[in-house]
Amino acid sequence: MKLSFEKSTLLNAINIVMKAVPSRTTMPILECILVDASDEEIKLTANDMELGIETKVKGNILEQGKIAIDAKLFSEIIRKLPDSEVWIETDDSLNVTINCEKSNFKIAGKPGDEFSYLPYIERNHYISVSQFTLKEIIRQTIFSIAANENNKQMTGELFEVKNDFLRVISLDGHRISIRKVQLKDHYEDEKVIVPGKTLNEVSKILSGDAEKEVLIYFTNNHILFEFDDTIVVSRLIEGQYFNVDQMLSNDYETKMSLNKQEFLNAIERAVLLIRESDKKPIILTVTEMGMEVAIRSAIGSLKEDIMIRKEGKDITIGFNPRFLIDALRVIDDETVDIYMVNSKAPCFIKDSEGSYIYLILPVNI
């Protein structure tokens, strides 16, 4: 195999597929990037068996072939080369030579045939959204998946296509995050659970460009994201997702509207008084006078008054402050509406259009 690339083009492609290189694995071949130029185009692939990424890279094929190269080393070498033309050549003993200007690297490759190709995916069912929308919707929900694997479904997000809306849902037993966007076309209904890790990696690769599309293909076992010159294939999480709709309600006894940033700043100050292990709630006291945000811990106390517009009953309610912070940080509205029933029932932070709903359970105070 003998190929040449522009350094920056190659580096960019490596950075994309690196997201699917496992940090630890019992299969050393998976620590590699497959450089495949056995056909008319050059493709880089990485695959951790859950998640696989393949991207096309512009370059010249002087001699066809393929080789697997240690991903970390490959990426470090290319990054450190001068901004110039890079030549990659292999011999029959799988030695890889990387030349650029006066630098001449020789490293050992692995046979490309040993690499696990991405699974074949039927491309029948799909939706199309902008890169911006997908990246945003992931950011705005991914924080409330469960960190541990006790409940497999909670480590993923529900992607639900219904009536030409895409609804993305995550939950961890204490809170639910829901984002909904209208699709621009008519698509078949779908309902799949996508691993959180996949979404994290996809969101890192997405440019966030509002003008560029992502095609999302669904099969029974896989999801495939196609954008720019890249495809990302991931297994789905099996099983039934939670019936979230039955946990939602439009009833409330207290509704308040307030400045999001002011509320967020107050809570961020409050958490300074909580050490990691500490479970101190933040206490909101809502009256005709406004809302008092208060916290009291072994370290000290904070009280802060916040102007609100209130409808309905007075209420005193406690929350895990980090849950409020997570939700408020990803809401772009200047003013948010918060709905409460009583101090034992979940509160809802949501907008009137239903584009977002954040449900948070209170804590006993």
Added chain:
Amino acid sequence: MKLSFEKSTLLNAINIVMKAVPSRTTMPILECILVDASDEEIKLTANDMELGIETKVKGNILEQGKIAIDAKLFSEIIRKLPDSEVWIETDDSLNVTINCEKSNFKIAGKPGDEFSYLPYIERNHYISVSQFTLKEIIRQTIFSIAANENNKQMTGELFEVKNDFLRVISLDGHRISIRKVQLKDHYEDEKVIVPGKTLNEVSKILSGDAEKEVLIYFTNNHILFEFDDTIVVSRLIEGQYFNVDQMLSNDYETKMSLNKQEFLNAIERAVLLIRESDKKPIILTVTEMGMEVAIRSAIGSLKEDIMIRKEGKDITIGFNPRFLIDALRVIDDETVDIYMVNSKAPCFIKDSEGSYIYLILPVNI
């Protein structure tokens, strides 16, 4: 005590003294910042018993007093406050109230009297250099102090004032770094060993402004840096420093001049092939044709040719590549001169004015 400050002014002062707050200590009072407004001005002090920093901060004293406040908490709280006026008030039970706009923090303070004041320093012997010069000279030498405490003197730097030059020297048994600057005035000769930690912290606080001066005071046991509204006091390291001059020599068999950045880039690429524990040398082969930089490890090999201007004999010599990188990174000259005697003798990277000398021992190849 009752004080008021502009938030940004107070935060800036806290950031300065934080550099002397120990990360671990058996004396909890040292984890505090002393706020001392018992006189006409407000001073913040931190002190880890080796290194102490005191800085004056502009503010209003409505009621005199002093208090010690947990440094980390204090800094976090002030950072998170709105950009506005901050009020700090204490009561007889050492409760500290911090008010800013609608935020009202209450935390526990500690008695200011328990705090260890900075030692009193006689201000007889001193030199004056610009903040820029001191910051630079530290950066250009600090990397070659010894990391471990086996030899106490090696963990510090020699500050030597002689014939109106300041010479700063560090060494770790494998290399020596020397920087020399001319002083603008006449000063008495001095020779002290300053702890590396002190210099690291001082260099973080220095603005690097070429127009602003630092006064450096010397006593038998202490060094004191005075600049802006801040003083830094540090113990000196006791004992005799190494006789470095007898290790220096102007004899050479090979002299080469080369482009610094090109050489540095080649070595930085070479180290990609060395894993942490590996001790592979980089091998320089100097001939009439130029210099070949080569490395060969379990991971692979690199060869790279570099244009040089050479005087004297051909030579093949091996170095720990990291030592070359450390020295080359802090040299600002575009072209550097390297002097060598043979493959067992140290090489010298130095300029003709003697403003810097970097001695590096070769390794056997």
